[in-house]
Amino acid sequence: MKISLEWLSEYVDLPNPAEDLVDVLPMLGIEVEEGEDSESINLENVVVGKVLDKNQHPEADRLSVCSVELGSETPAQIVCGATNFKPGDRVPVALPGAKLPAGFKIKKSKLRGVTSEGMMCSAKELELGEDDAGLFILPGEAEIGRPITEVVSKSTVLELEITANRGDCLSHMGIAREVSAYYQKPIRIPSIQTNARSIDSPNQNCLLSSLKVESSNCPYYTLWSIKGVKVAPSPDWLVRKIESIGLRPINNVVDITNFVLHETGQPLHAFDLKKISGSSIVVREAKEGEKITTLDDQQRELNPKMLVIADSEKPLVIAGIMGSVDAEVDANTIDIVLESAWFHPGNVRSTARSLGLHTDSSQRFSRDVDPQGVEYAAKRAIDLILELAGGTTSEEFVSIGQPPRGSRCIEIESDYVEETCGFEVTHDELIESWQRLGFSVSGTSPIEVTVPSYRSEVDRPIDLVEEFLRIRGTSHLHGSQFLCPSLHRDNEPSYDLCERAVDNLIGQGYQEVCNYSLRSTDELSDWFPQIKQEEIALGNPLTADHTHIRASLLPGLVEVLAHNQRNLNTLNRVFEIGRVFRPGPRGNAELISIALALTLSNSEKNWKDQPSPDFFYLKNSLERLLHATGLNFPKGHWQTIDNQLPWQCGYAAKLGDVHKNKLEIDLGTLQLNLSKKYDLKGAVIAAEILIDPILLNKKKKPTPFSVFSTFPPAIKDLALVVDKTEPADAVRQKVEEIARQKIGQEINLDEVKVFDVFEGKDLAENKKSLALTLRMRAKDRTMGEKEVNQTFENILEGIDSETSYELRK
């Protein structure tokens, strides 16, 4: 919101310099936005000049050559393109060496062959105003040669940011009240001449014959009559005020309503009587599908949740937001009906929101205007209309309903203030700070504080504590020496898990990255066509590339790899930890995901050869990660992933199912066509862990110790010919199972391991050979050769009889 300091000073004495407010207001809770206005202007080498002579440029129709007096003996010759000046005018002149705010440097130069020793400037060029139509003609007899900054001060306008609770500050008077409270200067409220009596339905003096309010969203509505006005442009002082806060002047009546809005914070609406059909007004809910063309020339469709001010035929105004083109006051208006009302903030807010139509008026109504200011604002406007546009007003105004809020009394104990603030306060301090705010105070225990109607948000003792602190200031508030007795609370297990994972993956040489959670439709269909898109779509996306929440971290990782490859960076192994979102059988689930990816082809050259990472390399990364973070692999075998994006068929596998096991791991090469889409050279190997956070809530029991054999193991290897399609781990597990059966309780068997795979040569085409190693040890002795061989024979027999595996000799 823009506040003109000059305007503000009409209601309260401002500090000197007034710019001190830039530091004071924020400490009252009103932020001043940084901008050009709050900086002091620097216009070196720009001085007052007097035009002595103005002649046509010999070579250019649009230029004139002027002689300008600058305070030195000889006048300067300046070429100028503006036309709005005449000899005798005083204007700002930028001399050679001056630098204009836009960065333009002034030099002595030739324009179409004529020497120019400077530049005469417009207000805009010096950022002293908005006017760029011609030169800035200085008023009065400014001393020639004086620096311009000493002659013209910028009309300072502050851009204020008002917090959502302080609707009362959305006006010059509102800010004046705050300034008054801070500096303890009296506030000057313009006095009112208009004196009208309220009646509850129109009589013969009123311009309208009927007024009805049919909605509880308008508890208080007043309507005023002004006859015989002369609509004309506003006088200078009003135009200046309207322009100073960035509005466009329209005509005296409209400008007055805008002026009063920015003066008091109460929006008003002026209707042209002849445009009101049936001479009646009704405040009602809009009909379904009812249409209105608002002043911004947009046709808008309304619904019954929206409130309108209508005549007998059509809606004239979307209540509290914007009028229609049909009821506008224009140059031909003679009789005016003026509305001043209080609309329900929530209703105005939701209507403005659903129409996407936010106006000065809706902004104020939706932040709760002062119900007791409704009448004042109307009278203030009528005073000004009668003064500037003539006309007469009736002795009555129609008023329906009551102000929904008045002043109210809050009881508070000074102990309560102390308990909240943590320091001692005197009774007098409290009373003084509340009185400065315009609250009236009586009593001692409890203290009774009466808060005026404009402070909608102050209605509990805690709110009074806040007001006290605001006025007292916090600069003397010292932090306490706090005590922190232990609370015995652990970190959330999911947090600790992720922290361990970060450390582990960094240790394994992966770089942590961070990608957006919002992704595009295209990406989702490229990567996870099997996921029902609508389940994880946003209801109100803002942009086309942010329409869904991420189902996986992998696309982001691939983007990062591609970005770095494209920029010839060497980064080629990355990971991310974050939340992903997956539809599931019982609804969607938010999951923790840990994902890692690496590209095979990267340009980094090495002086020594390195084996190229593959599936098994990444499988090991995962094993190390899970081991270090305390996650157990889901039970079951790795299943190859066939024909399912984003994985390359035959080169990827998964373990577990996040919806069943609360943990799932997918691992492998990403589909080659997919990584190609990112212009990535070389395959991407990636892994993704999905964890339902519920999994982490279980507390693990300590592992019980089991006695181990201290005797050396007997090691036996065997090779089995099996079907090519048989998973190695299935063979391994089967062998281990048979071996355990055969060797009995007395002998320990370490985990059986696969150590070689072999295909081709003398093997059938659909067969492969697996070599496994067995390590056995007796609990109480070193096993003799005979015993070992016998045991091994038993195992081989077992394999032979229980499986279709063929022992390779």
Add this chain to the structure above:
Amino acid sequence: MENKDLQKIVADAEASLGTVTSKPSWEQAKATFLGPNGCLTQFAKGIASVAKEDRPTFGKSLNLAKGQVESLFQNRLSELEELENLKSLGDRIDPTLPSIPSFYGGIHPLTKTRRKIVAIFRKIGFTVAEASEVETEWFCFDALNTPDDHPARDEQDTLFLPHESKWANVPRKKDEAYLLRTHTSSVQIRTMLREKPPLRVIAPGRCFRRDTVDATHSANFHQTEGLFIDHKVTVRDLKGVLDYFLTELFGGEVETRLRPSFFPFTEPSFEVDLKIPDLGKLSNKWIEIMGCGMVDPKVLGLVDIDPKEWTGFAFGLGIERVTMLLHGIDDIRHFYQNDQRFLSQFSGQS
């Protein structure tokens, strides 16, 4: 005479070992001297022609020479074995060559800042709480004293999920809409409903705004929420805790101030401003760093904590913002572009 011969054998053995460079040639050489047909064995056979009384001397000299030869061979063998072991080590190293593999991992700057913040609060008894990024209107707004028609609750800024979407692991209050949390303050609510005071938690996490991405805005960003609930907590306690935190994070030279502000869920509410003597262009200027306030009694009431018995404060700060201030980073998009030239500057632990 015999002695001279023996000495020559020993000398010959030594000389021939000088040319022995492998185990096979060592074996060969050894056979030449000590084998059944070796010259020492041959020499020993000469005992037959030695006078009986000279035989002990002969034997003694012979054994001495044999001992010498054997030890020569043994030493040479050790040398050969050592050479062989050395050979398996390859060439001698140039320690200045780069490591293989030469990559190393690194931490993301946002994680680094988050860890710093969590570590500071850990020292004064705050532990981490977490909740979901998908939230509901009740947890994100209503429970935080921000009813539907509240001006602070602008749907323009909130990303909603479709009304019909259902979330299996994000419990709702009733049947309110799901959304992406706009702040980590929702973690306050879930924590207070689950755990009873006294409470001291810090809740770092990802949040979302319906914003277009530019140098200072991001559709998702990270915040850290803090909540302190206990008996008789005052505004001074709030100031004390935050001063401690900011001093730890930005160094002992910082100045802080509480500037009145507004959040629906705290009363009174403040922005915390910070002044740091050495922060580039921002040196010695008041910079807004975080929001805070005393937990509004209404919020406590909504989560069944008696505001007459318990009071507390809450605060929130942006992790991106803190990171940008700490390192002088000028564009928030760097965090999400993940260019190695950016990441590598901050990837070490510190």
